[in-house]
Amino acid sequence: MEDINKQINHSKLLVGKVFDSLTNEQKEVFQEWEQQGNNKEIADDILNAYSFKEWQEKLNAIDTTEEWASFLENMESDSEKPGKVLRLKTIKWMSAAAAVLVVGFAVFTFFKITNSNLKSVEDSSIAPGTTHAELVLSTGEVVDLQQSQDSKMQEGSVALENIKGVLQYNSGSSKHDGEIKTNTLKVPRGGEYQIVLSDGTKVWLNSDTELTYTVPFIGSERRVALEGEAYFDVTPNKELPFIVTSGNQEVQVLGTEFNVSAYRGDNMITTTLVEGKVQVSDNVSNDKEYLLPNEQSVLNKQSDNINKKRVDVYPYIAWKEGRFVFNNVTLEEFLDKVSRWYDVEVFYDDDSLRKLSFTGDLPRYSDMTSILKIVEAEMSVHIDIEDNKKIYVHE
Amino acid sequence: MKVSGKTIQYNSKEFKAIFERLFPSMYILASRILKSEEKGKDIAQEAFVKLWQKDTEDFTSEKALQAYLYVLVKNACISQLRKEKKISNTSLDEGLTIAQKSFLNEILREETYKLLHNAIKELSPQAERVVMLTLEGYRNQDIATELEITINSVKTVKKRAYNRLRELLGSQFVAIVLGNFIQFF
Numbered sequence: 001m002e003d004i005n006k007q008i009n010h011s012k013l014l015v016g017k018v019f020d021s022l023t024n025e026q027k028e029v030f031q032e033w034e035q036q037g038n039n040k041e042i043a044d045d046i047l048n049a050y051s052f053k054e055w056q057e058k059l060n061a062i063d064t065t066e067e068w069a070s071f072l073e074n075m076e077s078d079s080e081k082p083g084k085v086l087r088l089k090t091i092k093w094m095s096a097a098a099a100v101l102v103v104g105f106a107v108f109t110f111f112k113i114t115n116s117n118l119k120s121v122e123d124s125s126i127a128p129g130t131t132h133a134e135l136v137l138s139t140g141e142v143v144d145l146q147q148s149q150d151s152k153m154q155e156g157s158v159a160l161e162n163i164k165g166v167l168q169y170n171s172g173s174s175k176h177d178g179e180i181k182t183n184t185l186k187v188p189r190g191g192e193y194q195i196v197l198s199d200g201t202k203v204w205l206n207s208d209t210e211l212t213y214t215v216p217f218i219g220s221e222r223r224v225a226l227e228g229e230a231y232f233d234v235t236p237n238k239e240l241p242f243i244v245t246s247g248n249q250e251v252q253v254l255g256t257e258f259n260v261s262a263y264r265g266d267n268m269i270t271t272t273l274v275e276g277k278v279q280v281s282d283n284v285s286n287d288k289e290y291l292l293p294n295e296q297s298v299l300n301k302q303s304d305n306i307n308k309k310r311v312d313v314y315p316y317i318a319w320k321e322g323r324f325v326f327n328n329v330t331l332e333e334f335l336d337k338v339s340r341w342y343d344v345e346v347f348y349d350d351d352s353l354r355k356l357s358f359t360g361d362l363p364r365y366s367d368m369t370s371i372l373k374i375v376e377a378e379m380s381v382h383i384d385i386e387d388n389k390k391i392y393v394h395e
Numbered sequence: 396m397k398v399s400g401k402t403i404q405y406n407s408k409e410f411k412a413i414f415e416r417l418f419p420s421m422y423i424l425a426s427r428i429l430k431s432e433e434k435g436k437d438i439a440q441e442a443f444v445k446l447w448q449k450d451t452e453d454f455t456s457e458k459a460l461q462a463y464l465y466v467l468v469k470n471a472c473i474s475q476l477r478k479e480k481k482i483s484n485t486s487l488d489e490g491l492t493i494a495q496k497s498f499l500n501e502i503l504r505e506e507t508y509k510l511l512h513n514a515i516k517e518l519s520p521q522a523e524r525v526v527m528l529t530l531e532g533y534r535n536q537d538i539a540t541e542l543e544i545t546i547n548s549v550k551t552v553k554k555r556a557y558n559r560l561r562e563l564l565g566s567q568f569v570a571i572v573l574g575n576f577i578q579f580f
Contacts, residue, residue: 004462007499011506015514018529019557020550046504049530055508058423064415067422067440071414074444075405328427352479357430380496 014043038377050312051327051359118384118392121376126368126388129207129341131165133193138181138215145185145193155215156181158198169198169215184212187228190343197224200235201242204320207340208263229261231320234276248285249299253278258291259317269299272316282306324362324371331356331379335391342368349394353381396446397453398460405447414443417461420505421468427501428472438475442467469498514560522552529553 013030016022022030034040045051131147137155145151147165154160156179159170167185187193187205195203198216205211209228217223222242234242236255244251246262249269256276262269271280273291280297281288285304289297296311318325319337326334332354335346341364348354356379362371372383372391384392396403396410403409421442426435445467446452446460454460515523521542528538539546 003499004465004502005458007503008458008462008506010503011510014503014507015510015560016557018511018526019514019553019560020535021554021557042500042503046500046507047530049527051504052508052511052530053527055423055504056512058426059419059512062419062422064418067418067436068411068414071418071440071443072406074440075447328430330430355430357427378497 014047017043018047038374041374041378045359045361048361050314050325050361053312054327117386119386121369121372121383121385124369124385124388126342126344126385128365128367129190129192129343131193132191133167133185133187133205135162135167136184136186138183155183158215160215166194166196168196171198171200171216180218181215182212183215184210186210188343189340192341197222199237199240199242202233204231206230206319207343226260226262228263229259229319231257231259231317233257247301248282248304250281250283251278252281259313259320261316267301269301270296270316271299272296272311272313274313274317280306318361319364322364324360324364326361327359328357329359330354331358331375331381331393334358334360335393338368338371339391344368344389344391346391346393349392353393353395356381399454399456413457413460416457417464418443420509421464424465424501424505425468425472428498429475434475438468438471441471465502472498510560513563514556517559518552518556522556525549525552526556 010033013022013026013033016026017030034043133145135143135145137143137153143151143153145162145167149162150164151162152159153162155169161168161170185193185195185205187207187209189208191207193205195205195211197203197213199222201222203211203224206229209226209230211224211226211230213224217240220240222237222240224242224244226244226246232242232244232253234253234255234257238254242253242255244253244260246260246269249262249271251258251260251271253276256278257274258276258278259272259274260269261271271278271291273293273295275293278291279288280291280299282299282304287299287304287306289306289308291297291308294310294313295308296313296316297306297308299306312327315325315327319341324334324338326337332346332348339346358375358379360374360378362374369385372385375381376383382394384394386392396405398409398413401409418439421439422435424435425438426432429435429438442464446464452463454463511526515526518526521544524542525538528541533541535546535549538549542549
């Protein structure tokens, strides 16, 4: 009770800080509080525009009149048979949760291996990914691309240059010799790369991603194939639609900015629109949705259905700005994304750990241990690391 | 039940006002802890019912009642987490400490957001932008540049918002007393 009242008072200090209105005495109290434990990180996490906006949306979605009516109803049935109504409601989701956990327990038992090679987070070091990729030319030749090594190549009539981590196709010659030349840019786990296609379209490729395209674009469209995650900034051209295919999904645009996440292991494809307008379609079900800015489509690979919702786009594109931003995702979703960048594997002692909720805005270009320290502190879990490659999460 | 010395009934206008002020944060908090809106809603509703199971409860203020509700929600969430953990057969005590710690942090979040929300809701759209940009990490000078206003206007907006909040919550910025009938939500 006393702790709770303290927190209620701390909230006033946090708000006073936002409004630059703390008295000198309050500032001292606040600084003292910030220095305890991980309070500073918690305060930063709370005073965050994105998570506040999300809270406001939740608040606006609550129908207090309806909730008041169900409260009265619960009170009346409670006086007859205590607790009955409430329990009935909860059984549905409890049995669903039970099913998930039983499966989880089997998997957990299977993976539990004893290991003597483990180190704590403090004693480990996991470097972030770097700017590197492989380019597969139409001849089948594979070129290693690094940020530090500039190079020039020729693909048919199109000249290409690799300068400071950006692969650039020159638009100079629009003629092609009739032969279709296909190139693939492959970014491994622990890598990222940027490419400028022959029409000027910029694409940022995240770790574990492949982009395939023709050089130059041919016919009445600009078509590329994506597996993994990429952010597209498409040069407008009304005559030539730009099409991104990923599995059964096609995203068709005229000129706009959007992010597509289509990893082979994921059971959905997520398309998030930042600017302009795109059409997302599934070529098996012919399901189709138009996205406007701040809308996101999620294509379910099993059912080939597409669902659309409004989102704050920032967490979905933050990777391109050098941040990991997650708002109320499961620890598993968070570590899945992060592990592609640090090229590590994650194991959980107990399946309930996967479901812990994680919120954070963290740097992408620092050692992974700085992220893991925050996870340990915020979520009260312990993490051991084997050979700087395998991450074990336990209670 | 007595709140601030006044006896109220569960189906009274007074309690309806308290419910409307306090239900949303209980619901949002429980949903976030349990990662399910449905579970969160059930637990918040259940807490308000449990509040009435002790007939003789005497709360010195709405703040005291709110703290008691937080405790009810916390206990219900812990017992829910315990039920889920029992199925996967792991130690309970660890789970309790996780919940305890993150709970207090989530209460801080709820209370902070409620204050911010109340500060903002009566302000002009521009003043709201000032607050949002502050939360996005902008300094006063950068906010002034972004909104094409002077840095002094930025400072004034902030001061005014804070003062309004103090008015709303009483001059001492202290307990929210039911008798005052402050629209705190």
